[in-house]
Amino acid sequence: MTTRSLGEPVARREDPRLLSGQGRYVDDIGTGALEVAFVRSPHAHARIVDIDVTGALDVDGIVAIYTHEDLPGRVGEPLPLLIPHDALTHGRTPYPLAKDEVNHVGEPIVMVVATDRYVAEDACDRIQVEFDFLPPVVGIEVARDAEHLVHDDVPGNVAARLVQESGDARAAVAQAPHVLELDLEIERSASMPMEGKAVFARWDADDTSLRVYTSTQASTSVRAAVAAKLELPADRVEVVAPDVGGGFGVKIVHPWPEEILVPWAAVTLGREVKWTEDRREHFVSSAHERGQLQHVKVGFDSEGRLHGLDVTIWHDNGAYTPYGIIVPIITTTQLLGPYKPGAYRAECFSLYTNTVIVTPYRGAGRPQGCFAMERTMDAIADHLGLDRAVVRERNFIRPDEMPYDHGLVFQDGRPLIYDSGDYPASLDKLKKLIGWDEFDDYRAAARAEGRQVGIGMACYVEGTGVGPYEGGFVKVETDGSVVVATGLTTQGQGHQTAFAQIVADELGVPVEKVTVTTGDTRRFKYAVGTFASRAAVMSGNAVALAARNVREKALRIAGEALEADPRDLEIVDGIVQVKGTPGATVPLSTVAVLSNPLRYAFDEETQRATQFATPGDPEKPPVAEDDEPGLEGTDYYSPARSTFANGMHAAIVEIDPDTAEISILRYCVVHDCGTLINPRIVEGQIHGGVAQGVAGALYERMVYDDAGQLLNASFMDFLMPYATEVPRIEADHLETPSPLNPLGIKGAGEAGVIPGASVLASAIEDAEGFRISRMPISPSELYELRQRHERREQNTTNTKDSR
Amino acid sequence: MKPSGFTYHRPQTVDEALDVLGRVGPEGKVLAGGQSLVPMMNMRLAAPAELIDINRLTALDYVQVEGDGAGAAVRVGATARHTTVERDTAAFTVLPLLRQALSHVAHSTIRNQGTTVGSLVHADPAGEMTAVLALLDGSVEVRSAHGARCVSASDFFVGPLESCLEPDELATSAVFPVPEGRSGSAWLEVARRHGDYAVCGVGAVLRLDGDARVVAARTGYISVDATPVVLDLGEVIGRVPYDTADWDAAGRYAAAQLQPEGDIHASAAYRRQLAGVLTSRALSAAARHALARHDIMTEVPQ
Numbered sequence A: 001m002t003t004r005s006l007g008e009p010v011a012r013r014e015d016p017r018l019l020s021g022q023g024r025y026v027d028d029i030g031t032g033a034l035e036v037a038f039v040r041s042p043h044a045h046a047r048i049v050d051i052d053v054t055g056a057l058d059v060d061g062i063v064a065i066y067t068h069e070d071l072p073g074r075v076g077e078p079l080p081l082l083i084p085h086d087a088l089t090h091g092r093t094p095y096p097l098a099k100d101e102v103n104h105v106g107e108p109i110v111m112v113v114a115t116d117r118y119v120a121e122d123a124c125d126r127i128q129v130e131f132d133f134l135p136p137v138v139g140i141e142v143a144r145d146a147e148h149l150v151h152d153d154v155p156g157n158v159a160a161r162l163v164q165e166s167g168d169a170r171a172a173v174a175q176a177p178h179v180l181e182l183d184l185e186i187e188r189s190a191s192m193p194m195e196g197k198a199v200f201a202r203w204d205a206d207d208t209s210l211r212v213y214t215s216t217q218a219s220t221s222v223r224a225a226v227a228a229k230l231e232l233p234a235d236r237v238e239v240v241a242p243d244v245g246g247g248f249g250v251k252i253v254h255p256w257p258e259e260i261l262v263p264w265a266a267v268t269l270g271r272e273v274k275w276t277e278d279r280r281e282h283f284v285s286s287a288h289e290r291g292q293l294q295h296v297k298v299g300f301d302s303e304g305r306l307h308g309l310d311v312t313i314w315h316d317n318g319a320y321t322p323y324g325i326i327v328p329i330i331t332t333t334q335l336l337g338p339y340k341p342g343a344y345r346a347e348c349f350s351l352y353t354n355t356v357i358v359t360p361y362r363g364a365g366r367p368q369g370c371f372a373m374e375r376t377m378d379a380i381a382d383h384l385g386l387d388r389a390v391v392r393e394r395n396f397i398r399p400d401e402m403p404y405d406h407g408l409v410f411q412d413g414r415p416l417i418y419d420s421g422d423y424p425a426s427l428d429k430l431k432k433l434i435g436w437d438e439f440d441d442y443r444a445a446a447r448a449e450g451r452q453v454g455i456g457m458a459c460y461v462e463g464t465g466v467g468p469y470e471g472g473f474v475k476v477e478t479d480g481s482v483v484v485a486t487g488l489t490t491q492g493q494g495h496q497t498a499f500a501q502i503v504a505d506e507l508g509v510p511v512e513k514v515t516v517t518t519g520d521t522r523r524f525k526y527a528v529g530t531f532a533s534r535a536a537v538m539s540g541n542a543v544a545l546a547a548r549n550v551r552e553k554a555l556r557i558a559g560e561a562l563e564a565d566p567r568d569l570e571i572v573d574g575i576v577q578v579k580g581t582p583g584a585t586v587p588l589s590t591v592a593v594l595s596n597p598l599r600y601a602f603d604e605e606t607q608r609a610t611q612f613a614t615p616g617d618p619e620k621p622p623v624a625e626d627d628e629p630g631l632e633g634t635d636y637y638s639p640a641r642s643t644f645a646n647g648m649h650a651a652i653v654e655i656d657p658d659t660a661e662i663s664i665l666r667y668c669v670v671h672d673c674g675t676l677i678n679p680r681i682v683e684g685q686i687h688g689g690v691a692q693g694v695a696g697a698l699y700e701r702m703v704y705d706d707a708g709q710l711l712n713a714s715f716m717d718f719l720m721p722y723a724t725e726v727p728r729i730e731a732d733h734l735e736t737p738s739p740l741n742p743l744g745i746k747g748a749g750e751a752g753v754i755p756g757a758s759v760l761a762s763a764i765e766d767a768e769g770f771r772i773s774r775m776p777i778s779p780s781e782l783y784e785l786r787q788r789h790e791r792r793e794q795n796t797t798n799t800k801d802s803r
Numbered sequence B: 001m002k003p004s005g006f007t008y009h010r011p012q013t014v015d016e017a018l019d020v021l022g023r024v025g026p027e028g029k030v031l032a033g034g035q036s037l038v039p040m041m042n043m044r045l046a047a048p049a050e051l052i053d054i055n056r057l058t059a060l061d062y063v064q065v066e067g068d069g070a071g072a073a074v075r076v077g078a079t080a081r082h083t084t085v086e087r088d089t090a091a092f093t094v095l096p097l098l099r100q101a102l103s104h105v106a107h108s109t110i111r112n113q114g115t116t117v118g119s120l121v122h123a124d125p126a127g128e129m130t131a132v133l134a135l136l137d138g139s140v141e142v143r144s145a146h147g148a149r150c151v152s153a154s155d156f157f158v159g160p161l162e163s164c165l166e167p168d169e170l171a172t173s174a175v176f177p178v179p180e181g182r183s184g185s186a187w188l189e190v191a192r193r194h195g196d197y198a199v200c201g202v203g204a205v206l207r208l209d210g211d212a213r214v215v216a217a218r219t220g221y222i223s224v225d226a227t228p229v230v231l232d233l234g235e236v237i238g239r240v241p242y243d244t245a246d247w248d249a250a251g252r253y254a255a256a257q258l259q260p261e262g263d264i265h266a267s268a269a270y271r272r273q274l275a276g277v278l279t280s281r282a283l284s285a286a287a288r289h290a291l292a293r294h295d296i297m298t299e300v301p302q
């Protein structure tokens, strides 16, 4: 048998190339192209009175300068609102170049095309924009007060009011034996991929075709957008995502202004044009996430069981809503985690502010939802004097209650039904892994040495593998190699390995024979994109189905060649053989030759194939009516609804009693994403996610001043953790297969990040003995909290029992 | 993030460099390791029209111990990298504070390129070596086409990112005097991430007498003011045996002398707290260091 590779920790095949600098990113392509720089708004909220470009005209090397006035037809229209929703009553999207008004620092106003980026920036420096200032709306409270409006025609700055409801939560809370209220806050962070956005476009006037390379998570959709905006037949537009240096969500938004403007300039000028975002631009003109205020009202009994949960959320969506209200939808549904909330109500106000737009960043609203629920669990445990793990366990959905219908609507517009999961077993593993029940002894010993330690935990459920579909193409070449294509894109997840493992197993070939191409519309035209931890579930199953088709065809053709019943055949190491009959074999490479009746003998394989060529029936066409030439197949996977992975994290922290520095002594993860395709890749995903979780808990934030200036728009002041700040991660897995898809897999891409702020808040709270209700937290803030706590100024719990 | 245009000069000798500096005047800027200047140019916060690259001035690439006894000092040439200074064994032996502080300057990749003299001229009040120079009462050797001068640390640092150098001047070396007697030192800091500029950093130099009593104690601070701050804590601590000294009281005293400001990473109150805590910890560590060094020295055969 071919060694089964599914489930094996196969080393990532893309790594030698990526780690040795052989990656090919957009900026590596199109040497010599014209380059673009933008004049971006230095103000958060202003009316544009005048744009004077005369100073830039005599800069040597300037090719073109465009403002909104120059953009024809659809190019000049507002960018699309990708995901409309009934609750999004006041959706607004920006123009690709600002028209009349700017709504955040960083909004593009003027596009300069020049011989290189240096010259383009020189020209930008000489362009004068005159503004009339408007009052900036910065911060959720200011937006909520609505003394000033971001968009004149959006009352209260409310883009959307979303209500999710199951049962009568208010009544349930009112009647519950205990009621607690919590005010919580999570600050902004951002995806921050190593490679920013980048677009390179090449117009071929002779062929009337446009090729666009873009650092995107959704190349097929960029293609549709570019074709629509530039009014080109989609057929004449190709979009390629080459190597992409990370996405984490920000590159699922499309089209970015630059994805329309750069191709348009390439067509207009008849020249190759490129734009590579720099870090400063990325900070102020891409996207952020996370910022929310939350008010939780929870009713529960003396056992700690939830009777009702009534949550109000104020979500900062930034200046525009091109990606709809996906983040609020996810927060309000995924907040529930592995628990039965009793009756549930969540009301979310999505508010405009004069800041960078908010769109999904790894976790996509889940870290905030998890924070609301997990802070609540800890508060209940504290209130009742119960173990925090016990309170969680009592509220778990039990395995025998699966599938579990929450009675809500998820982000895919489908019912929120958990397919599988064994939460008590996960919790058990976690408690053992970290030594939950022995921690009191550890704490006592530490205290005796003057050390201050604390332990915390947090649980989450993650809807993954959202539809509608992905497709896969699998082809066996005449040399026996296998090429696979799927339309969704890769930003470092290891698809070249994971998808190859799946196809190798299905076909019975060694993994090394399989090459995978992603995100190239020339190779696969229909796709949705890489987000929502969906790639493995969606494309993984699609390539599996496509490979099964190829296998079936291979066995049929081989059966004819070997004069055997296809049911008696197997494929081992790329060779089709009759089970139990040594010698009766034909390699897949030959089968590939046989599958194509046009068989010029231009290589050894084709020559060899002739000895098997059954003389065709002269009355029948060489390609049968229901057949196609070639040993290849395409198939699509489209699930009825999402599959729900879950995980639980626990951490032990030590906090310096004097300097309030927080160190993570241990960080444990128990993770269940169904059947593992490749445990090493899953662990890598968890590690990266945990790093971003730690980042959001202890380091990263977007510091806006009242005027809407982002004060920390560089890696010097935006504290992305270094390797030295990320703890060693101890991980354990549970594999509860999904009943929803052929491979039984669930997504793993976002898992690690979700409970980061929650678990560390829990541990810090445990160490300090006062409530932590706002994350991230810095040593300075913790110090200030200590001072306030000592002075008893703080309303200690930030929680009150309304009984 | 591309710099605006500039003319690039690469002098081969100190005299040539001084000549170019004299000619280009205020339009010129010296390029040493480039670890501070190049990011500023890329962000167009600095846009010198003339860039004078001193990396070919190999004559200035040295670390040397000068003199002995009371007048001993470590002299660091302008093109010596942080790493070179940090690893120099002779310098470490006489003046361990250099290595103690340098190990907190950024990360090793940056120390491989950045120069110690460059970081002094850059005069970032968060730069460790500014406080080390001030704490040791060191000085900087400065030359121009018209002559040379030696500027003491107290005159050298004028304000945040501002030294007293004239546009036509080149800092050729820095002199770090070796503390006298039975001294020990320590450098402690709190940074948000490993290798970041410190939220607060404290260096301590402390001298004990033969009975292990504190005879002198000075501390130097970064990130608490516009220029490095030095405090003399000898009197506050008193001439007491090191193991009965009230380091915490000294810390509290020091914290009260400082006027730190808040920024996006730390409140003023937190900085003050750190200054106090780190002062007492650094003093105590320096005392233990003095003791250990002394013991080691007495064991060496004469």
Ligand SMILES: Cc1cc2nc3c(=O)[nH]c(=O)nc-3n(C[C@H](O)[C@H](O)[C@H](O)COP(=O)(O)OP(=O)(O)OC[C@H]3O[C@@H](n4cnc5c(N)ncnc54)[C@H](O)[C@@H]3O)c2cc1C
Residues within 6 Å of the ligand: B029, B030, B031, B032, B033, B034, B035, B036, B037, B038, B054, B078, B104, B105, B106, B107, B110, B113, B114, B115, B116, B117, B118, B119, B121, B122, B126, B127, B128, B129, B165, B169, B170, B171, B172, B195, B196, B197, B198
């Ligand atoms: C990520 C990062 C983190 C850092 N963290 C720290 C830190 O924690 N602590 C710290 O102290 N530093 C830190 N630095 C700065 C680093 O130490 C620099 O090397 C140092 O500040 C400047 O040295 P340089 O040789 O690179 O000077 P350059 O960048 O080349 O020059 C800096 C300035 O000094 C002038 N200059 C340099 N040499 C001379 C000379 N001989 N004569 C006249 N003028 C001169 C230049 O004209 C320029 O104005 C960090 C840098 C980076 C990039």
